[in-house]
Amino acid sequence: MPVDILVGTQWGDEGKGKLIDVLTRDVDMVVRFQGGNNAGHTVEIGDKRYVLHLVPSGIFRPGVACVIGNGLVVDPVALDEELQGIEGKGFATDSVQLSNRAQMIFVYHRIADSLNESGAATKIGTTGRGIGPAYMDKMRRTGIRAIELKYLDSLAARFRAECARYNRLFAASGVPEVDVEAELAKVLRAAKRLAPLVCDTVYSVNRAVKAGKNVLFEGAQGALLDIDHGTYPFVTSSNTVSGGACTGGGVPPQSIRNVWGVIKAYTTRVGEGPFPTELFDDTGEKLRQIGREFGATTGRPRRCGWFDAVASRYACMVNGVNKLAVTKLDCLDDLDEIAVCVAYKVNGVMTTEFPASVAELEAAEPVYEYLPGWKTSISAVDCAEKLPDNAKKYLRRMAELVDSEIAIVSVGPRRDQTFAVSSLS
Ligand code: GDP
Ligand code: IMO
Numbered sequence: 170m171p172v173d174i175l176v177g178t179q180w181g182d183e184g185k186g187k188l189i190d191v192l193t194r195d196v197d198m199v200v201r202f203q204g205g206n207n208a209g210h211t212v213e214i215g216d217k218r219y220v221l222h223l224v225p226s227g228i229f230r231p232g233v234a235c236v237i238g239n240g241l242v243v244d245p246v247a248l249d250e251e252l253q254g255i256e257g258k259g260f261a262t263d264s265v266q267l268s269n270r271a272q273m274i275f276v277y278h279r280i281a282d283s284l285n286e287s288g289a290a291t292k293i294g295t296t297g298r299g300i301g302p303a304y305m306d307k308m309r310r311t312g313i314r315a316i317e318l319k320y321l322d323s324l325a326a327r328f329r330a331e332c333a334r335y336n337r338l339f340a341a342s343g344v345p346e347v348d349v350e351a352e353l354a355k356v357l358r359a360a361k362r363l364a365p366l367v368c369d370t371v372y373s374v375n376r377a378v379k380a381g382k383n384v385l386f387e388g389a390q391g392a393l394l395d396i397d398h399g400t401y402p403f404v405t406s407s408n409t410v411s412g413g414a415c416t417g418g419g420v421p422p423q424s425i426r427n428v429w430g431v432i433k434a435y436t437t438r439v440g441e442g443p444f445p446t447e448l449f450d451d452t453g454e455k456l457r458q459i460g461r462e463f464g465a466t467t468g469r470p471r472r473c474g475w476f477d478a479v480a481s482r483y484a485c486m487v488n489g490v491n492k493l494a495v496t497k498l499d500c501l502d503d504l505d506e507i508a509v510c511v512a513y514k515v516n517g518v519m520t521t522e523f524p525a526s527v528a529e530l531e532a533a534e535p536v537y538e539y540l541p542g543w544k545t546s547i548s549a550v551d552c553a554e555k556l557p558d559n560a561k562k563y564l565r566r567m568a569e570l571v572d573s574e575i576a577i578v579s580v581g582p583r584r585d586q587t588f589a590v591s592s593l594s
């Protein structure tokens with residue numbers, strides 16, 4: 170039962186979309202299991218760049234089934250637009266399946282998201298896509314699931330009732346009310362298009378697993394944004410770690426073979442929250458420019474910093490990562506020396522464990538080890554043997570610090586700028 174999971178090991182944007190696209194060359198089915206259109210997964214094919222938000226990154230490989238699993242929160246209007254955009258670029262979307270158990274995001278969730286942010290003492294810096302409020306409705310058991318896209322009368326009744334409830338909350342906060350009928354018309358238009366995609370994906374995924382097909386789970390965000398394991402409350406509202414694939418896709422834990430951890434050669438973060446190795450100097454700006462570190466969903470500049478082995482070791486442990494895919498190694502080409510955070514000093518005490526407390530993370534002073542740069546372009550390197558010695562040394566140290574093995578290295582955004590690694594000696 171060859172089921173693999175691929176997850177981000179930092180604060181998102183590690184290059185998961187690119188890796189999924191590369192790995193799906195040998196895969197039959199790709200399954201998203203959490204999050205929603207807060208994700209922005211970039212795939213570059215030749216000179217074309219595509220950004221996916223809800224549709225799994227296997228969509229550019231003909232014959233690969235692309236499943237939007239039960240663990241997601243799906244904005245039906247946004248999904249309809251995304252599918253139209255993909256078709257407009259010449260790709261088929263008939264392989265897409267939408268779980269009947271997935272929760273839906275509506276306009277009132279997006280308004281509630283921005284209302285929470287504007288009034289909050291703790292601003293999270295969300296993507297504004299309504300993710301948190303939609304997961305809140307799921308947990309308070311007032312959410313509307315994708316199965317309703319097949320039953321338009323009941324969908325309309327539930328939508329009107331939920332809008333009325335939210336409109337009362339909005340009125341109390343001085344927020345303009347939702348125009349219920351105009352918004353419902355948009356939802357019903359999307360429903361017409363999406364209804365045929367809605368099915369019981371728990372059965373289709375398990376059938377594929379049982380038949381011995383290669384199934385790959387595509388994580389969104391990263392471990393440090395996980396609702397339990399991340400830098401709470403500066404996190405997203407789902408379980409982004411590999412365990413989430415079982416609940417969000419409906420597969421049993423025994424079916425899992427490998428857990429791929431995607432790890433950027435440095436660290437980035439979008440939105441608010443602690444980031445111990447953040448750089449506020451020219452090097453941080455250089456990484457942002459060279460790495461084109463601007464959000465694929467919101468366009469916000471990403472905060473940049475050195476590789477944080479304390480945080481990523483925690484992430485690899487919780488995820489059970491046994492294969493690392495290191496991305497954006499090429500973005501370090503120009504640096505004379507590269508710092509790696511190997512421990513934190515928190516209020517005078519050294520630790521190599523990732524603190525749960527935001528106050529401790531904010532107080533954490535990174536303890537750095539410095540490695541020499543390689544000062545040469547590696548973006549055309551196509552095997553580990555051709556990497557400069559200092560690049561190999563850097564990779565070996567990364568793997569050692571996070572206690573896992575490097576299986577893939579990525580040296581550019583394109584498919585061909587990727588190679589498998591068996592040895593780094
Ligand atoms: P995701 O959310 O994890 O899928 O990552 P994003 O797509 O948000 O951000 C990763 C960015 O880095 C995208 O623009 C990719 O095209 C790009 N990228 C991925 N791998 C590499 C790499 O090895 N080198 C460089 N230079 N860019 C990369
Ligand atoms: P991918 O899949 C990076 C961040 C937001 C914010 C926090 C909560 O492309 O790696 P939310 O809208 O989820 O309630 O926002 O999470 N965030 C991401 N940061 N990459 C992402 O996805 C993200 N999805 C959410 O910036 O700090």
Ligand code: MG
Nearest residue numbers: 182209210465
């Ligand atoms: Mg992204």
